[in-house]
Amino acid sequence: MGYTAAFDNTYARLPEQFYTRLDPSPVRAPRLVAYNHDLAQILGLPDAPEEALARVYGGVEVPEGAAPLAQLYAGHQFGHYSPQLGDGRAILLGEVVGRDGLRRDIQLKGSGKTPYSRMGDGRAWLGPVLREYIVSEAMHALGIPTTRALAAVLTGENVLRETVLPGAVLTRVAQSHLRVGTFQVFAHRGQIDDLRRLTDYAIARHYPDADGAMGLLRTVCAAQAKLVAQWMSVGFIHGVMNTDNCTISGETIDYGPCAFMDDFHANRVYSSIDQQGRYAYSNQPRIVIWNMAQFATALIQQCADREAAVEKATALVHAMPAQIERHWLDAFAAKIGIAAPEEGDGGLIEDLLALMQEDGADFTNTFDALTRGDARDQFTDRDAFDAWQTRWQDRVGDLSDAAELMARSNPRIVPRNHRLEEMIAAAVSGDYAPFERLRAELARPYDTEDRDLMRPPQPDEVVPATFCGT
Structure with a gap:
């Protein structure tokens, strides 16, 4: 008997205009390079030998109970509407209800051509597969809603990009796609x-208490408002916030040209394809509001009373700046030890960020150092920091209570670009030790003692641009 799982495929029971039924394309020699046993246990997936797991999550063997399909969708990409996109290199194997009672999709990325591939080959190479594995699991450890990585499989086949590269398949898990x-x-x-x-x-599936289309809009706006504030609180830049990468579940999805900032700058851009800075760090709140406006425009089309729907949707979208600001203030106030932010605390936070930008201070390390009482060393203009610190101490009062909150709010490490690039280069040469090290330490971002991974890049290590994983 083959590999079996308790699939319950509700999306596959929708009409076929929602997707194309399609098996993943088999690969030559699948080999498992990473498997998330903790996640597999949550999902209630069976134990199996590595060879069997490689065949299933490499796309060679379709597990019993699966209903493989490629999903149809469209989207605005950098503000321009593309009328048909869809899963061009992904296959949704099916859904499982985990031991925690949550329904989740299991999807293979890099699993071959589909009717939505356009000019692509439907494959992925090892670099972006390992990158998404590490970054998505790091986001989960940070407590930020995200898709997760279940498995990474080498295909035994090469893919051609700018050069010949080893092919791989990622198994992605999401509350839905x-x-x-x-x-x-x-x-x-x-x-x-x-x-x-x-x-x-x-x-x-997601919001059973929502009242119709406008109720759905309200809950998704709320989820996305909180999500973008959480991104910003850890210095995360998504890099490609197109509407096809904006989930209804409020999960972070698509770890292509994303990055965590090293030295802070409000207008930081890493994505090589974001030439105009549309998705810069500080633009992310504006863009998530824009995305929700597009969501509202789509939902309104089904409403019997369009005029009333437009009025309600407009109010919901216009409420988002205040929602985001509230979540942003809560998150950043916690980062400086304030549990209940008050009027004026936003200015205190903004002044610190301005000092960080002027001095080129490292985002993650500055907040970690503030937690531990030695943030002064992060600045060259120490007089300016001392003046800010005096104001901060007057506001915070008992530093021991503040430090406890800050320790829970300020990660010591994030998946920095230069470490990800080192990890990918090593893996391509067959060395997975850097991957395993990142995997282990990023699973405990608030209490790691790996000072080498905390270190910002040296000038010759800086990775100024990130790329789409296709």
């Missing part, structure tokens, strides 16, 4: 019955 773009495709095509069916499905 429903995106703003999933709704947009049916709204723009005028398939209103399908849009209603999708809306009902999303509500039943």
Whole structure:
């Protein structure tokens, strides 16, 4: 008997205009290079030998109970609408209900061509597979909603990008892969019955207490407002916040040209394809609001009273700046030891960030050092920092209580670009020790003692640009 799991594939029971049924394309010689046993246990997946896991999560063997398909969606990419995108190199194997009662998708990325591949080969190479594995699991350890990595498999085949590279498949787990773009495709095509069916499905799956389309909009806006504030609190820049990468579940998805900042700058951009800075660090709140406006535009198409729906949707989207600001203030206040922020605390935080930007202070290390009482060493203009610190101490009062809150709010390490690049280079040469080291230490970001991983890059180690994983 083959590998079996308790699949319950609700998306596959939707009409076939939502997807294309398709098995993953087999690969030559699958070899398991990483498997997330803790996540597998949560999902209730069976134990199996590495060879069997490699065959399933490499796309060679379709597990019993799966219903493989490629999902259809559209989306705005850098502000320009693409009427059909879809899973161009991914196959949704199916859904499982975990031991924690949550339903999740299990998806293979890099699993071959689909009808949505356009000019692509449907494959992935080892670098972005390991990068997503590490960064998504790091985000989970930071307590930020995210897709997760279950497995990474070498295919035994090469893929051609700028050069010949080893092929790989990532198994991604998400509460679902429903995106703003999933709704947009049916709204723009005028398939209103399908849009209603999708809306009902999303509500039943994610937000059963939501009242209709506008109730769904309200809850998704709230989830996305909190998510973007959480990103900013750890110096994360998504890099490609297109509407097809904006989930209904409020999970972070797509770890292509993303990055965690080293030295702080509000307008930092890492993505090589973001030439205009649309998705810069400080622009992320504005963009998530823009994405929710597109979501609202799609949802409104199904409403019987369009005028009333437009009025309600407009109010919900216009409420988002205040929501984001509140979450941002809560997150950053905790980072400086303030549990209940008050009027004026935002200015105190902004003044610290301005000092960090002026001095080129490291984002993660400055907040960690503030927690431990030696932040002064992060600055060259120490007089300016001393003046800020006096104001901060007057506001905080008991530093021991503040330090306890800060220790829970300020990670000691994040997956820095230069470490990810080192890890990828080593793995391509067959050395997975750097990958395993990152995997272990990033699982405990608030209490690691690995000072080497805390170190910012030297000038010759700086990685100024990140790239799409395709």
